Amino acid sequence: MWTDSQRKSDKKLLGEMTSCHIAEEPIKKVAIFGGTHGNELTGVFLVKHWLENGAEIQRTGLEVKPFITNPRAVKKCTRYIDCDLNRIFDLENLGKKMSEDLPYEVRRAQEIYHLFGPKDGEDSYDIIFDLHNTTSNMGCTLILEDSRNNFLIQMFHYIKTSLAPLPCYVYLIEHPSLKYATTRSIAKYPVGIEVGPQPQGVLRADILDQMRKMIKHALDFIHHFNEGKEFPPCAIEVYKIIEKVDYPRDENGEIAAVIHPNLQDQDWKPLHPGDPMFLTLDGKTMPLGGDCTVYPVFVNEAAYYEKKEAFAKTTKLMLNAKSIRCSVH
Amino acid sequence: MCSLPVPREPLRRVAVTGGTHGNEMSGVYLARHWLQAPAELQRLSFSAVPVLANPAATAACRRYVDHDLNRAFTSSFLNSRPTPDDPYEVTRARELNQLLGPKASGRAFDFVLDLHNTTANMGTCLIAKSSHEVFAMHLCRHLQLQYPELSCQVFLCQRSGEESYNLDSVAKNGLALELGPQPQGVLRADIFSRMRTLVATVLDFIELFNQGTAFPAFEMEAYRPVGVMDFPRTDAGNLAGTVHPQLQDRDFQPLQPGAPIFQMFSGEDLLYDGESTVYPVFINEAAYYEKGIAFVQTEKFTFTVPAMPVLNPAPSPAS
Numbered sequence: 001m002w003t004d005s006q007r008k009s010d011k012k013l014l015g016e017m018t019s020c021h022i023a024e025e026p027i028k029k030v031a032i033f034g035g036t037h038g039n040e041l042t043g044v045f046l047v048k049h050w051l052e053n054g055a056e057i058q059r060t061g062l063e064v065k066p067f068i069t070n071p072r073a074v075k076k077c078t079r080y081i082d083c084d085l086n087r088i089f090d091l092e093n094l095g096k097k098m099s100e101d102l103p104y105e106v107r108r109a110q111e112i113y114h115l116f117g118p119k120d121g122e123d124s125y126d127i128i129f130d131l132h133n134t135t136s137n138m139g140c141t142l143i144l145e146d147s148r149n150n151f152l153i154q155m156f157h158y159i160k161t162s163l164a165p166l167p168c169y170v171y172l173i174e175h176p177s178l179k180y181a182t183t184r185s186i187a188k189y190p191v192g193i194e195v196g197p198q199p200q201g202v203l204r205a206d207i208l209d210q211m212r213k214m215i216k217h218a219l220d221f222i223h224h225f226n227e228g229k230e231f232p233p234c235a236i237e238v239y240k241i242i243e244k245v246d247y248p249r250d251e252n253g254e255i256a257a258v259i260h261p262n263l264q265d266q267d268w269k270p271l272h273p274g275d276p277m278f279l280t281l282d283g284k285t286m287p288l289g290g291d292c293t294v295y296p297v298f299v300n301e302a303a304y305y306e307k308k309e310a311f312a313k314t315t316k317l318m319l320n321a322k323s324i325r326c327s328v329h
Numbered sequence: 330m331c332s333l334p335v336p337r338e339p340l341r342r343v344a345v346t347g348g349t350h351g352n353e354m355s356g357v358y359l360a361r362h363w364l365q366a367p368a369e370l371q372r373l374s375f376s377a378v379p380v381l382a383n384p385a386a387t388a389a390c391r392r393y394v395d396h397d398l399n400r401a402f403t404s405s406f407l408n409s410r411p412t413p414d415d416p417y418e419v420t421r422a423r424e425l426n427q428l429l430g431p432k433a434s435g436r437a438f439d440f441v442l443d444l445h446n447t448t449a450n451m452g453t454c455l456i457a458k459s460s461h462e463v464f465a466m467h468l469c470r471h472l473q474l475q476y477p478e479l480s481c482q483v484f485l486c487q488r489s490g491e492e493s494y495n496l497d498s499v500a501k502n503g504l505a506l507e508l509g510p511q512p513q514g515v516l517r518a519d520i521f522s523r524m525r526t527l528v529a530t531v532l533d534f535i536e537l538f539n540q541g542t543a544f545p546a547f548e549m550e551a552y553r554p555v556g557v558m559d560f561p562r563t564d565a566g567n568l569a570g571t572v573h574p575q576l577q578d579r580d581f582q583p584l585q586p587g588a589p590i591f592q593m594f595s596g597e598d599l600l601y602d603g604e605s606t607v608y609p610v611f612i613n614e615a616a617y618y619e620k621g622i623a624f625v626q627t628e629k630f631t632f633t634v635p636a637m638p639v640l641n642p643a644p645s646p647a648s
Contacts, residue, residue, distance in 0.1 A: 045568060049594040077618070137514040163558035188452040199512030201615035203571040205592045254361065258518040279518050281362055305390075 017185025021323035022150050026226045027189075029123075031116055032057065032066045033130045034217065036183050037303070038073025042211045043193075057215065059223040065125070069112055072104060077201050079303055080105055083190055086130070087115070090181035109183070117186035119259040127245050129218060130189040131211060134196035135302045137265040139303040140210050143192025144238065144319075145185060147174050152189055153321035155221045157234040162217040169268055171314070172240040173298060191218065195305070197265075200302055230325040239268065239295050239314035246308040247279055250285065256280060259300045260308060267299050271313075278310070331574040335463045336502065337635055339539035340439035343371065343377040344429055345528055347444045349399050349496050350616070351386025352513040355524040356444030361476045372532055374539040382425060385417055385591035390514050392616050393418055399443075404413055406492060407432060422496075430499035440464075442531055444524060447509035448615045453479040453523065456505040458487045460551065463473075466634040467544045471534045472527060479523070482581050483551040484610060484627070489539045504531070510578075513615055544637040552581065552627035554610055559621040561591050570594055572613045572623055578609045584626075591623070 034047030050057050052068040057064045068074055070085050082103035093106050094113050116125045134141075140163060142156050160168045169196070173179050184190035195211045198204050225231070248257040257278035263271065270293045271277070278286040288294070294313035298304060345363070347356025363370055365377035370377040381387060385394045394414030401407075407426050408418050423583040427436045449452075455472060457465040466483075473481045484507070487493055497503025506527055511520050538544070560568040570593035576584065583606045584590070601607075607626040611617060 045571075045594065048567060053595070111616060122476070135515050199510070199511070199615050200514065200617065202448050202512075202613055203568065204613065205571050205574045206593075207578060208571065211572075255358070258516050261522075263516045264518060281358070300515055300517070302512050305514065 005195075021230060021325045023327035024225075024324055025126075026326050026328050027204060027222050028063065029125045030062060030064045030152055030219070030222065031125045031129070031187070032064065033069045033128060033183060035068040035070050035074040036068065036130055037079045037084075037132060038075070039077050039079055040131075040133035040198075040200065041203040042133050042195060042198065042208050044068065044074050046208065046215070048212060056212075056217060059226075061220050061226055062219070062222060064219065067116075069130075070105065070108060077198070082106075084141045085109060086132075086144060086170060086182050087180050089183055089185050093181075094099040098325075106237060112183065113186050119186060119188050121315040125187050127191060127222065128184040129191045129215060130182065130184040132192065132194045132196045133200075133207065133297060134194055135199060136196050136267050136298050138169065138194060138196045138267045138297060140214055141192075141194040141196075141297075142170045142214070143194060144170055144172045145174060145179065145182070145190055145192075147238075147240075147319055149174060149189070150321040150324055151225075152325050153192065153236060153319055154234060154287055155189075155191070155218060155230045156226075157236050157321065158221040158231070159214060159217045160236065162220070163213060166213075168214070169297075170236055170319075172238045172319070174247045175241050177242050178244065183261060208239055225324070225326050226245050226328075228326055228328070230323060233321060233323050235318050237318045239297060239316055241297075242294065242313045242315055244312050245277075246310045247305070247310045248280070252296050256303070257284075257286060260285060263296065263299060263311070265299070267297050268295055270294075271296050336439065337640070338540075339640060340502075340535050341375050342438040343375055343440045343442075343535060344380050344438055345377050345442045345444065345534070346380045346382045346385070346425075346429075346496060348387040349382040349443055350392045350397075350445065351383050351388070351461060352392050353444070353446040353511075355446050355508060355511070355515065355521050356523060357381070357387050358516055359444060359525060359528070364459070369529065370532065373541075373547045374536055377442075377532055380425070380428070381585055383418065385421075390621050392513070395419075397423060399445075400494045401494055402432065402496055402498055404424070404432070409559065425496065426499050429447065430452040432499040438470050438500040438527040439502060440535065441497040441503045442528065443495070443505040444498040444501065444528070445505055445507045446511040446513075446520065447507055447611060448512060449509050449580050449613060450610050451482070451507055451509045451580045451610060453481045453527070454484050454509075454610070455481050455509040456484045456486050456507050457495060458498065458503070458551075459485050460549070460632045460634070462502065463634060463637060464538075465504050466639050467538075468504060468531060468534050470532060470544075470547055470549060470634070471537075475530050476527075483549065485551050485553045488554060490607070538640065541640050543639045546636045547634055548631055549634050550629060550631050552610065552629055554625050555607065555628050556626040558590065558609075558624055558626060560618070560623045561593060568594075570599065570616075573598060576624070577613060577624055580612050581608055583607075584609050 047066040064229030147269040250256045257280040260276040296311040299311040347360030360381040396418040398418040401422035456470040573589040589598040612624040
């Protein structure tokens with residue numbers, strides 16, 4: 001009489017009533033995606049290595065599947081073939097009738113959706129880690145899509161604490177119009193992992209090491225969780241997207257000003273009204289307007305010139321997570 | 330192999346080329362800017378012509394469309410009969426050879442300055458053909474003296490017995506500026522500004538030469554290639570590791586036998602097993618993965634550059 005999802009939500013409610021934690025289902029299936037952008041090499045080579053030798057990503061009782069999402073783009077060492085794979089996992093694209101005329105990435109998105117989705121499906125993947133690089137000086141970054149996801153906030157707290165003193169920033173892309181339909185969004189728990197700065201088409205050993213550590217801590221967290229460990233309430237600092245800022249352009253649409261030297265490489269640092277923002281090709285400084293201090297991210301990302309984004313403005317805030325514990329114990 | 334003699338007349342026909350590789354942004358944006366506003370390329374005795382070398386690759390923000398343009402200036406490419414199936418860059422190289430050359434002829438441009446960026450930590454690198462290029466050597470010396478804080482390194486790219494293949498080889502004299510590190514597709518203000526200043530100083534040097542300035546002999550230190558090292562690869566040809574953290578970003582610094590050069594994905598270090606100290610450059614250049622080059626090994630050497638014969642000062646500005 002009761003459906004599966006009704007039974008699941010009853011269990012959750014019972015858990016909340018009997019002790020002050022959210023009881024979550026154990027994590028069964030985890031995917032690690034590399035090559036969503038074919039020229040962001042750290043994810044490509046970590047996944048290729050783990051496909052040969054997956055020992056370091058195995059945890060007892062957990063299925064961890066490494067996977068190359070855009071093999072044609074990886075082969076050509078280019079971001080994408082027809083369109084950006086990390087922007088098209090919306091209902092419209094996923095629902096299009098399969099045909100040879102569809103852009104490569106749309107066909108690929110549908111294949112990926114059938115292999116790893118849909119969200120809350122019986123055989124679906126619970127968590128997807130999507131590995132990315134950026135040319136921006138963003139260090140180790142975790143990308144969160146939902147500010148109320150207790151499980152992921154707890155995971156991110158664990159990763160940040162484990163990586164310290166190496167900084168790890170959390171970028172929240174929850175926004176009515178700016179949020180985009182990522183590859184990982186087909187899972188219940190989507191995690192973006194972004195490490196920079198690294199040029200497109202380059203594989204740096206230090207960046208590889210950082211991304212590897214982030215994955216290790218993430219998998220350790222999942223393992224501890226599945227083993228019944230209770231994670232007490234916690235809070236993390238996150239940077240929430242407010243607005244994207246384009247380069248000043250001339251009448252032909254060409255870039256007329258560059259990221260100012262004072263802003264270049266200063267991702268996550270406060271930018272105050274009046275601080276230099278752009279420098280025109282004629283040498284004039286253009287300052288930040290408005291009344292608010294913002295925290296710029298994706299400053300001078302190569303792939304965003306065509307998306308008309310010089311940097312994104314964020315605001316800093318604290319997100320809280322309730323205590324969580326695996327419901328099986 | 331003959332090298333052209335030191336110029337005996339003022340240099341009148343000068344070009345500055347950007348976008349030879351369409352994703353090396355300093356040169357792309359400078360060339361585009363000068364095509365709109367060429368005033369800053371003008372001097373009393375000459376005006377430099379700006380050229381966007383690879384328009385199709387620039388429009389697509391890629392290194393090249395069919396073939397690396399900066400490898401297409403050999404006589405084999407330039408002189409063979411055009412066919413409709415020719416790669417875009419081969420056709421373009423022939424056009425540039427008509428415009429700036431013909432290579433090795435008396436009609437070629439006096440000087441071409443070609444602008445490049447690298448993802449490697451090469452700072453300010455001046456690339457000339459060989460130590461026999463007296464004019465280019467004096468120019469490099471001038472840049473080093475003008476900007477001691479930049480530590481301009483001179484890289485002499487031509488290997489003996491090998492024909493030149495790069496764009497600036499079509500002119501009687503040439504130099505490439507290679508500034509890094511900068512990712513492909515990214516325009517950094519600091520590197521852009523440095524490139525612009527260096528171009529201005531190159532043109533100032535040509536003007537000084539044209540006006541009859543004396544340039545005495547001097548000793549120069551430079552780097553020339555002795556080999557290349559590829560990444561460690563699997564049987565399938567994929568990367569099995571990458572540049573070791575102790576080598577990464579250490580362009581122009583000595584690499585001793587036994588020092589680590591690669592780190593495998595499985596964790597072990599591969600060590601340099603050469604017999605002598607080398608000076609690696611182009612360490613982890615994105616565009617060189619497909620050429621099978623993780624870094625270029627060079628040797629450092631010193632040589633004497635003879636004084637440049639003084640010109641009679643240029644009588645009147647070029648029209």
